[in-house]
Amino acid sequence: MEKYHIAVPPNTSAQLGQLLLQLADDVLDAVNKTLEVYHISESKLSLLLLFVAASNDPQSLQPSEIAEKLGIRRASVTKQLIWMEKHQFITRTISSEDQRMINVTITEEGxxxxxQVMPHYWQTCAGLSNKLTNEETILLLTLLKKIHQTHS
Incomplete structure (x- = not known):
């Protein structure tokens, strides 16, 4: 009987943390299901959105910077960049200032x-809270932002 208790959250904070982890998986599954028709994943979408955010910056993002911003390994970034370049969503060029550096930019195809993707993505995001009232959604958003601020 004692073995069972180690799998039960010891308090409400731990229970909330466990639920947030489960929700994170569910959210990724829902988003990836929406994106599969476009043959991309949430991680590839995040990369493209990062390139859009950086498109006004005169210096393109380096793979190491991308890995740091997204919290993933550089090898994962490189693999995804190769896939995106093959599908012409990005271009990679050697920096004219430093031959060791590779600049990455989003293309017109990207x-x-x-x-095409973003309206379906936003619809999926909105659908995640469709059982909540507007007031409940606002409260949950406020609370989740507070949690996010303490962990970012």
Missing amino acids: YQLLA
């Missing part, structure tokens, strides 16, 4: 993909 922007076109985002234009």
